[in-house]
Amino acid sequence: MTRVAQALDTLATLVGRPPVSDLASAFDAAGFELSLVGGPVRDAFLGKDVNDLDFASSAHPDQIEQIVRPLADAVWDVGREFGTIAAQFGDTTIEITTYRADSYDGASRKPTVEFGDSLDEDLVRRDFTLNAMAVRVPGLVLVDPYGGLTDLMDGVLRTPSPPEVSFGDDPLRMLRACRFVAQLGARIEPETASALSEMAPRIEGISAERVRDELVKLLSTPHPREGVEAFVDSGLAHLVLPELALLREERDEHRRHKDVYQHSLTVLEQAIELEQERHPGSPPDVTLRIAALLHDIGKPVTKKFEPGGVVTFHHHDVVGAKMAKKRLKALRFDNNTIDSVSLLIELHLRFFGYADQGWSDSAVRRYVRDAGDELERLHIVTRADVTTRNRQKADRLAFAYDDLEARIKELSEKEELQAMRPDLDGQQIMDILGIGPSRTVGQAYRFLLELRIDHGPLGEDAARERLLEWWDKQ
Incomplete structure (x- = not known):
């Protein structure tokens, strides 16, 4: 069975049983259209589990509520002024939104809400074509006026309306594009990519909280590297996270094959691998991932040329910790995340002294004391920071950190180091x-x-x- 056939089979099963079948019949009997839209349709074609159920309807909010209330366990407003009513059916939550035809003033994210007359009109205002597909119920009719299925199969990100219009309507969609590059393994088609770069300054009109949440979603994907690269290449990082963008201009102190930017991306990848290896099945550790990505942001401002042409970045750990704290505060991260990330960056070089000469028991105790609750994350960041292609050096550092963790465990068993x-x-x-x-x-x-x-x-x-x-x- 092809992927499309499997998706249609999945959707048929979904719409053929309660509560979707009951809702479909009720809306049809009342003379209103009802369609499953957006992410659930996309995920079905990707072979993923369909969990969140979002519907669009020709009915207006009061009419939606009147139809749904006799069927649901609970009904509430998500945003009546935006046309959305939510309902609970056992363990299933469903949102139903009136067809929309929003218009924007171009200066803010807030739309002037206008209810639309057709499903196609509703779909064209969505972010990307692969999210602009719908399935009409109670029948099983795929509605794909903008070629979303083809783009999804080809791994292409394209806007259903001209990209200048789409990004102008909601500039956060530019950052969302970077997230979809990582989440879906998609590539941004040239016209959309060009508009993204040209309109990147519009992101400054979006609240720090919304930008933060989208960055968290990007870093929570299983493989965020390509999404982060799109974030930097587009110019968005220069405006949102300039400390990361500046890394691309630096070379490490050994003038090896990798620059600091590429090194940081590799550290992020390796930290995720270690995170999953040590804590399989756990939710993404965004705090760890931010620290891994930003651990070297102090290098550009501490760069010095020493006699003999040697480049150094002395104290970039301490400086980088302060820079990270300032940037994360500006992005409205919570205090626990800010403190944890800055501490991890400040301590990420500490181990290399151990690798060079070994430590006394007191130095090991001090390492544990200074890391505090971040010790496990510090283990991961420090190990991930080894990206050398010199296998002998990599093995030596790995052995040294194995030894350090063993000593920490031994002393902890004797002295309860974590509760020192x-x-x-x-x-x-x-x-x-x-x-x-x-x-x-x-x-x-x-x-x-x-x-x-x-x-x-x-x-x-x-x-x-x-x-x-x-x-x-x-």
């Missing part, structure tokens, strides 16, 4: 020194924590003796 605390708590410090809550208690606590890191567990008696020695010197 001084041998005395704050109340004990106050009792021993005869003082109340104050800055001095915090200073004493930090002194004991440094002892714990340097020497491992001391026990309460030895810690008390060292604390009193410290106190005598204050």
